[in-house]
Amino acid sequence: xxxxxxxxxxxxxxxxxxxxxxxxxxxxxxxxxxxxxxxxxxxxxxxxxxxxxxxxxxxxxxxxxxxxxxxxxxxxxxxxxxxxxxxxxxxxxxxxxxxxxxxxxxxxxxxxxxxxxxxxxxxxxxxxxxxxxxxxxxxxxxxxxxxxxxxx
Numbered sequence: 271x272x273x274x275x276x277x278x279x280x281x282x283x284x285x286x287x288x289x290x291x292x293x294x295x296x297x298x299x300x301x302x303x304x305x306x307x308x309x310x311x312x313x314x315x316x317x318x319x320x321x322x323x324x325x326x327x328x329x330x331x332x333x334x335x336x337x338x339x340x341x342x343x344x345x346x347x348x349x350x351x352x353x354x355x356x357x358x359x360x361x362x363x364x365x366x367x368x369x370x371x372x373x374x375x376x377x378x379x380x381x382x383x384x385x386x387x388x389x390x391x392x393x394x395x396x397x398x399x400x401x402x403x404x405x406x407x408x409x410x411x412x413x414x415x416x417x418x419x420x421x422x
Contacts, residue, residue: 273379274324276370277363281316284362288312291358297351299342315359315390322386335390339397349398353391360387 277284289309292300300308318331342352360383367379 273367273371273375273382274320277316277320277323277366280366280370284316284359284366285309285313287362287365288316288359291362292355295354295358297354299345299347299351300355312355312359315356318390319359319363319383319386322389323382328386328389331386331390332393335393336397339394340401343398343401349395349402352394352398356387356391356394360384363387 271279289305289312292308292312293305314334318334322328322331338352339349342349363383364380367376367383371379
């Protein structure tokens, strides 16, 4: 069985596990959202991921991530919350791959899933940070983070 077929067959279980993991993470805005809303958002992301695996193109994953970044930024949702949802789905998919695929196929499968969701996370972060940088925020004093490193 190929990766796409395996994940497609396990779709309902993947979504159930992902929704449960998001709720266990206690993300402020996701906790306020109805379970059906969280499930639909994860389902949308899973669908795009499966399409990317099948078609070997990331354009839709990237476009979706940019739209999500815009919407969540405007709604006041922290970037870490949205990134966590991506990470949860990726972790669930990795577990499925490791449990169900032969060892010889796992490396490529993990790489494909990581590439698809990684492209989404990257696009999400870049868009969100771009939006956040347009608002006036005081500069960070990073000097304090590096005190005591003069001898290194």
